[in-house]
Amino acid sequence: MKITTKINLITTAWMLCILMIINVVVFILFMKTTVNMEEEMLFQKANDIVKDIQTNENSGSVEDELKDYLTNHSYIRIMHTKNKAIHEVTNDIKLTKKIKGKYTKVKESQRRLIREEDGEEQILIVRVPIKEENKINSSLEIGERLLGLEMRKDILLGILSVCTLLAVLLSLLGGRWLSNIIMRPISNVIKTMEDIEQSGVPKKIPIQNKTRDELQTLARTFNRMIERLQENMEKQNQFVSDASHELKTPLTIIKSYANLLRRHGVQKTEIVDEAIQAIHSEATRIQKMTETFLDLATLENENIVEMTEVDLVSLSQNILKQLKDVYRREIILDFKESPIIIKADELKIKQVIIILLDNAIKYSHDKIEISLDKNNHQATIRIKDYGIGIPQEEIENIFERFYRVDKARNRVSGGTGLGLNIAKSIVKLHKGEINIKSKEGSGTEVVLTLPI
Template identity: 70%
Template sequence: MRITTKINLLTTAWMLCIMILINMVVYFLFMKSTVNMEEDLQYQKAGDIIKDIQSLSPSNSNINRELKDYLTAHSYIRILQPQNKVTHEATNDSLLSKKIKGKYVETKQAQTHLLSLKNGEEEVLIVRVPINSGTSVNESLEIGEQLIGLETRKEILRAILGFSTILAALLSLLGGRWLANIIMRPISSMIKTMEEIEKSGVPKTITIQNKTKDELQTLAKTFNRMIHRLQESMEKQKQFVSDASHELKTPLTVIKSYANFLRRHGLQDKQMADEAIEAIHSEATRIQKMTETFLDIANLEKENVLEINKLDLVSLCKGIFKQLKDAYHREITLHYEKYPIVIHADELKIKQVIIILLDNAMKYSKDKIDVFIEKNEQYAIVQVRDYGIGIPSDEINNIFERFYRVDKARSRETGGSGLGLHIAKSIVKLHKGEIKISSKEGSGTKVELFLPLH
């Protein structure tokens, strides 16, 4: 079943339930108010009758004559004594008076009966009122009156309510269809766009015609943002393949050139042969490292590669510095006030980030390198400062992009691929942290890692 049909049927069913409930309330209130009005009139009439008969002599003829004066169409009036004994009665509808038995009461009562009379079923109102004689009650007055036209009015009311319900259901069907079409318009557009994307393989956005600022517009905007991100991801993927191909092209060309040289000249010229073999080995090693870096990037994009454990940053940095000092003989100074500074992170990944930052600092600086470790209420902060060539201000926003290198002329000399900072930022992002770089050309660079404590 289509969603529009479901919306239409549900809104109509809900409308019918509401109308039925309202009709019941209206019908009940109509009957209640009508009967209450008649009861008030009958109680008033009973009070007048009691006053009149109490002022008369107790002869039957006088009382019966007085009762007849208060009769209305299809009614009766009785005076009863205890044990339901009728002492006086006046009626103009013998059938009505026969069907209803008299009842002696000591308190006011009012009730209705539905009786089958000459003109069909009719509602009859009966009012009973005690007659006080001094401090005692010896008699009661009973008035029965046919509520002429009440059944007709009830039928008319039921017809009106039924017609209103049917009309409301029809209007609800039409309104529900119109509403469903409005609701489904952007969804239908989205489905159509998805089908076009499925057929063509080209991401497309939804055209938002009416800015209604509702959930449907939010849905369409979210879909468009998703498509934009998908397009950006595809563009980055294409760019990555293009950049990777470009990066691999140079070492492969060198390897091929020296391989052709060896194939043509063999090993006769030992010096040239050694040079060729060394170049081939060097470029093959470079390709191997680059391939490993590509694999690191691919694994990071899975976003499920972290092994979270407790990690002391101070101890980790001490171990890294010892290895780098022994390998590169560079001065690296660690500064910290508190020990230990513990976070929950993947030790190998955080170690990789710090090595990348130190490696960049050593490549582009000949002076000492300072590393500061501190923490606040939310983050552990690692700062790596060098005092080298720095980064131009217009380049800082680009340095986290893949294959981007500030000093492109030195890329061969330093051996950089332009992927280190991209990997570092991806790792920090996986840890829900942040990496910031500030630099001044000619004065050095400061890199700050913000890693959540928890």
């Protein structure tokens, strides 16, 4: 069943329930109010009759006086203490036969339902006591058919039924109109998704009316998601292009030297040494690039790290010893206390430090400073270089995957734009933070904070 049909049926059913409750309340209030009015009128008539009887000394004319108060389809009785009628007048013999008289010492009313050949009818009966010399020896009883009530009740039921049917019809039409309005943005989302599925090209949902509701929020969120997908696709396309170029160059070199060896053989030692050295260098470069890609893929699927106690001072010293021997650069390590122990995955934290130092080495020629510090909650690693720096407008993008500040230097530096993204992913797994402060031409400082 379509959502529009469900909305239509649910709103109509809810409206019908509300109308039924309102109809019942209106009917009950109408009946109660109408009967109360009839009771008040009959009690008023009964009081008037009692006064006339008490002021009239001639008992023989009582029934004549009672006849003056008769209305259509009614009776009037004066009852003795033994439930015996002293006086009775009526213009509806059937009614008097069905309703037996009753003596009472208190004022009371009663509504009864009697069955007739043409249906049921309601009878309203009121009884009031008659005082004679401060004694109650008899009571007055008045009964009449509520013919007008039945007619008004039937009219009211007819009006309520018609109004209910009309309301249900309008509810169906309104529910359909409302569901179409609600579903239009969702239908646009579905249509856009189907277009994307068929064409394979991401596209946004057109937003025409600014309704500022949840559906517009849905459309805007979808559009932001499409923007992000488009950005990632552009970055991935750029990465594929760059990676292809990077792989093409070493493969070309390897193939060239292999052809050289095939043409000239292994007779010339200097050519063989040069070819072997070049092939080894380029193969090593390809291996490093592949390892970087594998690291990235591993981090995407990894949610748990093996936490052990790691001494940042000892770890940094070992890393610097290795890098100094390879790069012959001045790298200064500064720490105020030792050891600085944190809970972390040692291999991954080592990878982060190496990535940050590798960037500092690539883009600077002066000294590199590393400082270690800690407080009660976290440890801080600062790596500062005095190299070319990063433009201010590029800093916010520096951690994006496949992003490089200067794409022209990619071939020289050997970067793929994945190092800082890998570093940030590792730090995130450790619930830490990594921030960069840089000024173009003055150098860069990377601040890494990890929880103790």
